Amino acid sequence: MKLFEYLNNEICAETKGVYAPYYYRYLGYKQDIAAEPSTFRANGIYALFTETKPVIMKNEIIVGNKKPLFADVDKITLEYAEKIVQRFGERTFISNKDHYAPNYDHILTVGLPSLIDEIDNSLEIHGNDTRKCETLLAMKHTLCGFSQMIKNHVLAAQECKKDPAYNKERLDGIIKNCEAITEGKPQTFAQALQLVWFCHSAFLMEGRYAMALGRLDQYLYPFYQADIEKGITTDEQVVELLENVFIKLQDDIVNICIGGQNKNRECEINPLSYCILKAVGNCNVPGPNLSLRLTENTPDDFLDECLKTIGTGLGYPALMNDAVNIAALKKYGYAEEDIYNYSMVGCIENFITGMQPPWSDGRFDTPRYFDYIFNNGISETNGSIGLDTGDVENIGSMQEFMTVFEKQLIFGAAEYYATFNKDNSFINQAYYPEPFLSCFCYDCIGRGLDINNGGSKYPSVHGAAVMGIGTTADSLAAIEKVVFTDKRATLSDIKNALNCNFEGYEELHKELLAAPKYGNNDDFVDKYAVWFIDYLGALFENYKTRDGGGIYIAAAANTSNIYAGRSIGATPDGRKRGEPLSDAASPSYGKDVKGPTSTINSLSKPDYTKVACGSVVNQKYSPTMFNDQNRPKLQALIRTYFKKGGQEIQINATSREVLEKAMEEPEKYKNLVVRVSGFSAFYVTLDKSVQLDILNRTQKG
Amino acid sequence: MLLNISNIQHFSTGDGEGIRTTVFFKGCNLRCPWCHNPENLSAAPSVMRYKAIDKTETLGKKVEIEDILPELLEDKDFFLQSGGGVTLSGGEVMLQADDVAVLVKKLNEYGISVLIDTAGCVPYKEFEKLNSLIQGYLFDFKTGNAQNYKEIGGDLETVMQNLTRLISDGANVQVRIPLIPDFNTDEGSILEICERLKAIGIGEVELLPFHRLGSAKYEALGLDYQYKNYELLSEDKLDEIIKQYSKYFKVIIER
Incomplete structure (x- = not known):
């Protein structure tokens, strides 16, 4: 051991x-x-x-x-x-208090x-x-x-x-x-790491949550380099020290950012990045939420090491497209050197390291607005009221439908903002200071102001996580196809079908399900995903936080898409009442059926430089995709996605557990594809002995 | 100018270099009982009923090149990044060589290279239609035994002649050998294959271990799968096979 x-x-x-x-x-x-x-x-x-x-x-x-x-x-x-x-x-989560990446660089430099x-x-x-x-x-x-x-x-x-x-x-x-x-000042790598870890422990003692370690491979690198040059430490010892820290990160989300680039576009992967990757992989616990700022110049060899780690079943690091994130942040007027020093907090949120107050995300359940549009502003499933945009039967074209849907979203965004702003302002910033945290934020000490009261270089921001890009795009495409193109049903028929959760409307349900779905490189539906990001991004740009910062959008969900789905009625894409919404920035579950390249071709279409908070695309591949022959292909897939403007991809190897569950409950895993030696099949269609063959080749995740 | 195809598969990883899009052609002149693409044996459309996922589909359609070209061009960025391209597989692609040549020319115009996966049991003139157009062949070699070749509907002599001529004509050929239990994995069979291939100057082979992932397709087609109850080759057995081949060739295998 x-x-x-x-x-x-x-x-x-x-x-x-x-x-x-x-x-x-x-x-x-x-x-x-x-x-x-x-x-x-x-x-x-x-x-x-x-x-x-x-x-x-x-x-x-x-x-x-x-x-x-x-x-x-x-x-x-x-x-x-x-x-x-x-x-x-x-102060609570909703009042934008969590998620912070401290300015560790400074305390390490001065002591x-x-x-x-x-x-x-x-x-x-x-x-x-x-x-x-x-x-x-x-x-x-x-x-x-x-x-x-x-x-x-x-x-x-x-x-x-x-x-x-x-x-x-x-x-x-x-x-x-x-x-x-x-x-x-700390004199060695161990001392520097010890100081950072004391800071982090102190934050935890304060009851803080989702505190990130920031760009660990950058601010610790001078110490690592000096120790190695002096010959007083080895990579093995460095990895052991890091393991000693990472193993403690088990019941929290602690983002650790590696890689990236400086202003001169020089890739910042260094030997310490490798040590961090190795230590995270060895510990194999979910707490250290490792993020790679992937650039065009990130060495293939480093990305390959990342894919090996991912393939063990750990799923980390998450891969972030540095160019897109930087372009997105540039729209908010931050100084260039501060943008290039950004890091991730929480799961994927882009944070100006140590220079803005803590902030977090809220959830904007986009597909909920179908409930209102079809029912004169009342959602029975949700127990809520929205805007009454009149009888849906009166809508005569897709263009008109979009106009009405946009009206719903404008109302929804205003309501979201009002609620957020009330919570955010409810606790007067001047009376709820964070003196310890302020010591780790530029320029609280210089200004003599608290982090929540004007001390930070930049104002607070907030992320509105716009939910259900797949569900929404698929629903709009289904309406366009079935109602306005093929004229197979009226909006009134769809209204009735949705309100009956498709019971008694089986034929219509089939047609809605057969309409084009996001994730198959079909512009008929993909154009709505593009619209989704453009429109919602612009909508939230109209709002500011209490101290004048931006309201970003995020296309991320964690598992919120499941909870959100529970309170949203049936949707025109054929999704039944209460079923999960599409996850994060991904297509609806199991609806992208043309293979990973088609999924990525679709996913590349929205303009993620409008998603400053960050997005998440979860993709699962068979464990054989991580073997020596296939990793270069996986790498090419990722590189192409990022060249085409993708923002984030989190890759998982299909785990043994998933395969076991699919054998027990095949009806829930109809779309699970397994690949062996380049041959793919739907897992649940295989007979038991063949399923066992595959299971036995799959390591525990 | 119609192509008889069953399916287009994106992100194929087992059909040559890089990320590939594979077009499966309908119709085959062999009847290998272990075949993992039984839907492509017949040239006629095949109806497949998957009970477990309540899905019925008919595979097989005659298409114009223009009908499938946009889909084949979709992944061009991935091809460029990975050194991949389009692979034509089947079924037996070479049975449609005339039309295939037109397709390949068209793809070449768009800067996309093409590999053809073939069992090679066609007259050499069919190859001549394609040699100058394609990047290479994935040439399946099933057995070194004439009688065994006959049993699966093939002809060893034709295969050997074609392979020999392809090499002398400078075609890029990757020989691929399926490792099939009770057919070509005993020591004697392997020796036979090795000597035959060595004799014509083959230096590298790719081994494709038997798998049963195609079994669901037989059920969906309502066909009996003779290899349904065959065990996979054990790791030890595979090691042994690789060792034997390695004496003669550079061996490529995905495990």
Whole structure:
């Protein structure tokens, strides 16, 4: 077993006590319960960092974890502490507080003590501005607490030396690293990684979620390079250090960005990128959400290594088209050097690293507007009302249908924005500061302002995830084909069929299903996918966040397409009531039947430079696509997609589990295609012994 | 000028270099009982009923070149990126050599290279219609035994002569050998194949291990599949076969 595997056992072992993050923060709050907001918040964070007792695990070489948040506290104290903390304001997901990529570059370059000095300097400059001084002092207080937390780890490690179960040499290393980073700049790769990991752990202790590590292979590279040149570390040791960190990322979404390019279009893949890829692959846990900023100049060899990792069943890294993302971000007026330093947060969201307030996405359920159009503005399935655009029978042409549909979307976007804006503004930014986070955002220290109150270089943004591009495009194409081209039914017939969930309308249902579907390189339907991105992108461009930032669109869903589908009636593409919507930017499930190149030809048509938040295309291939003969073909497929303007592709190898499930429930896997030696077949049509042949060739995912 | 085809498959990965689009031609002059494309044996349309997915389709249509050309051009960007192109397979493509030549010329005009997958049991004049137009042949060689060739409807001498002439005419030929249990995978059969091919100067062979993925098609066609209950070749057996071939040739195999 490797070191991280032993560590994993320790991580998974039960921790004594109850999970009590609120309790520690409360200890700080109650010191001065009526303090001014920044001071108050800083007191809570200071207590959280200093009152918790570090836990050093036997197999850690990079220390810091969430175990100290467990406390032996009685129920009444715990509940009361939680009540107070929550009453004093917890900004929530909907108020755009999550998802952040800290400016790790800076703290690594100057070191923790100098970062504190920067605050002192700023205090001198802003000395006559009481609010700014309070804000800066709050930041400083949290950094001092943070420094103390690291020092407490030194003490804890010294304590562990008395325990023969610990490796003394390893503890000495930990002590040395921790001391070094509290005293000055990190001197080695291990120290730099340790400092970053302490920061990340501190954010987790604060209760933050979806904190990204940003461009790990870029900001750690100088340390890696120096160590290698001095001959004090090897790639194996670097991988081991990284594993020691990545294995801890199991119950969170932590985006790690590798690759990319600088302003001069030079590819930034370096030897550390390879180490990171290797460590993520070795750990094989879902937490490290690895993203590759893929450029034309990314070496084929590196992409090949990525495909090998993907083919193990891990599915990562997700592949991002750097050129498209950069073009999309350029529309928002960011400085060029900041754009080229972007990274991903959460799943795929494009973030101006360490320079904008945290933000997150909301869901815009586009296919819901068919419910309203067909039912005078009332959705029974959804229990909601939209716009009454009149009786659907009165619509006489496809063009007219589009006009009416657009009216629905304009109303919907306004409603979305109003709801978002209310939530986002509900908690007054000035009263809910984030002093610790502000220390990791340019230019909060210089300006003496909190990250949520004008400190960041750029304003906050938001992502409206426009759902159901496949469902919507397919529905519009079905209406055009069946009603206006072939004249096989009227809109009134479709209305009745939809409201009966197609029961009693089996023939019409078949015709709707037979209409062209997105993902088969057929312009008849693909033009609606192009329209979808153009129209919704432009629609949301009309709106701004509270501090003047853009409302991006995203074509991403995670699993939200399933939940959204549950509350949306039957749609004209033939999808039944409650069934999932099409996923993310992908075609409707199983409707792209002409093979991967056709799918990609369709997917290349929308203009993703209008999707600044990011998009997701999930594609599954048989494990044989990842063998030595086929990986170059897969690579060519991806390269072509990106040359044609695709934005993102996340590839999965069909797992053994999926094949097993398909044997149990064939009706759910009618479209599962398996390929062996270039020969493909629908899996569920094969007889059992043949299915077993394939299953036995497929590794566990 | 009509082509009798059954299907166009995008992103074929087993039919030559790079990403390919494969056109399957209807009608074959051989009857190999292990065939994985039984829908292409008959030149007449074939009705396929898949019970498991409640789907019925009729495969086989006579098409003008203009009807299929747009679809064959769709993936040109992928061909360029990967070094791929169009593969014509079947069935036996060479039975429609005259019309195929027109198609290939047309594809060449668009800068697309073409491979032909053939079992080679046709008069050499058919090849002559195509030699100068195509990038190469994927030439299936089934057995080195004349009697066995006869059993599947072929003729060893024709195959050998065609192969020999193709080589001397400078055609690019990739010999492919299906590895079929109880037919050509015993030591003696392999030796026979190796010696025959070596004698005419073949230096590289691609081995195609038997698989049963075509079994569902037999059921859908209402046909009996003689190889339904045959086991796959074990990894050990495959190693052994590869070892034997490697004594004579550079071996390509996807495992």
